[in-house]
Structures are given as C-alpha cells and as structure tokens.
Amino acid sequence: MRKINSYIDSVFHSQDALLEEVLSSIQENGMPSISVSPSAGELLTMLVSIANAKNILEIGALGGYSGICLARGFDSEGKLTSLELEDRYAKLAHSNLSKAGFSDQASYMIGPALQSLETLVNDDKHFDFFFIDADKGDYENYLKYCIKLAAPGALIVTDNVLAGGSVADKSAKPGRHTELMEKFNETVANHPQLESLLIPIGDGMTVSKVKK
Numbered sequence: 694m695r696k697i698n699s700y701i702d703s704v705f706h707s708q709d710a711l712l713e714e715v716l717s718s719i720q721e722n723g724m725p726s727i728s729v730s731p732s733a734g735e736l737l738t739m740l741v742s743i744a745n746a747k748n749i750l751e752i753g754a755l756g757g758y759s760g761i762c763l764a765r766g767f768d769s770e771g772k773l774t775s776l777e778l779e780d781r782y783a784k785l786a787h788s789n790l791s792k793a794g795f796s797d798q799a800s801y802m803i804g805p806a807l808q809s810l811e812t813l814v815n816d817d818k819h820f821d822f823f824f825i826d827a828d829k830g831d832y833e834n835y836l837k838y839c840i841k842l843a844a845p846g847a848l849i850v851t852d853n854v855l856a857g858g859s860v861a862d863k864s865a866k867p868g869r870h871t872e873l874m875e876k877f878n879e880t881v882a883n884h885p886q887l888e889s890l891l892i893p894i895g896d897g898m899t900v901s902k903v904k905k
C-alpha cells in the first residue's frame with residue numbers, strides 16, 4: 694500500500710509550498726503527523742469541486758491540511774465548518790486556512806465532535822459535503838450524525854478505512870483500528886440510505902452519496 698501511494702504521489706502530486714508549510718507548522722507545534730496524504734488531499738479538492746459543494750462539515754481539523762484541500766474545491770460562496778477537540782489545533786488550522794486565503798470561509802467548533810454535532814442538529818443545519826477524520830471509535834456515531842445533517846445527495850467521505858491495509862490482509866496482525874474499520878466498512882457498504890465505494894488512496898477513503 695505504501696509503495697502504491699508513493700507512486701501515486703510521485704506521479705500525480707506536484708510540489709505545493711503552502712501545504713509543505715502547513716506540515717512544517719504541525720511539526721513545529723509538536724502535533725502528530727497524521728494529516729491526509731498529498732494525493733488524498735487532492736482527491737478531496739476534486740470531489741468538492743465535482744459535487745459543487747458549498748457547505749462542508751469536517752470532523753477532525755488538526756492543522757488545517759485537509760481543510761485547505763476541501764476549501765480549494767469550493768468557490769467564493771463556499772463555507773467550511775470544522776469540528777476539533779483541541780483549541781490550539783483549531784487555532785493553528787484557522788491560521789493556516791487564513792494563509793491559504795480562506796479566513797472568512799472557515800469556522801471552528803471546539804470540543805468533542807459529538808457535542809458539536811448535536812448542536813448543529815438542534816440548530817437545524819444542513820451540509821452538502823462531509824469529511825470524517827477524527828477518533829475512529831466514534832466513526833459509526835459520526836456517520837449517523839452526518840446522515841441527519843445531510844442535504845439530499847450530499848457526499849460523506851471518511852478517512853483511514855483501510856486501517857493501514859490490515860482490513861484487506863488476513864495474514865497481517867490486526868492493528869488497533871482493524872476491527873473497528875471492518876465493521877464501519879460493512880455498515881457503510883450496506884447502509885440503506887447510502888451509495889458507497891471505497892477508494893484505496895492514502896489510508897483508504899469511503900465515498901458515500903446520501904440517497905435523495
């Protein structure tokens with residue numbers, strides 16, 4: 694999987710000074726290096742753009758790498774709402790989104806994502822694109838909330854669903870998230886309200902369309 698991703702990144706991803714700076718800022722601030730891969734980021738930009746999405750909800754901001762990729766796919770009317778547990782992560786993410794020119798189009802809700810999601814439901818908010826990339830143990834709950842908050846035809850993209858390839862390799866020792874992701878993928882694949890596919894880019898992303 695690593696070789697395939699390195700190949701895809703080397704052929705399809707060109708140098709991106711701004712995203713390189715974002716990765717450096719994450720390291721300098723002592724935050725984990727767990728942003729999406731360059732090509733996975735480009736896939737997000739492409740999906741937002743193809744879907745003509747205007748109202749995006751991200752769950753898990755870290756330093757804003759995926760946030761920038763998402764925002765690059767929308768136009769001047771686009772809005773990104775991002776849920777992040779850590780106040781200092783959200784601050785760095787917003788500062789990086791501002792450097793990328795999206796200061797007024799990105800906003801952050803700090804705290805446990807499940808609480809923020811409940812607030813969004815109570816406020817009757819709707820989104821046309823979701824990116825789930827926070828703590829894996831709550832993926833099923835995040836999915837339920839995203840479906841509640843989805844406009845008809847919305848896309849839900851979820852990261853890390855291959856769990857380092859372990860879900861597909863029965864001879865490998867299961868990792869921390871193998872079982873969770875196997876179960877999540879089954880849920881997504883068989884969900885009556887979703888049409889879904891798994892794209893093996895980065896650590897694997899499911900792309901689900903919410904049926905109208």
Ligand SMILES: C[S@@+](CC[C@H](N)C(=O)[O-])C[C@H]1O[C@@H](n2cnc3c(N)ncnc32)[C@H](O)[C@@H]1O
Binds near residue numbers: 754759760805807
């Ligand atoms: C994999 S990182 C996100 C990477 C980011 N999407 C990117 O690619 O640039 C996961 C993020 O989820 C956040 N997180 C973890 N548990 C959370 C929770 N319960 N609620 C909200 N955010 C959470 C972490 O603080 C971390 O910033």
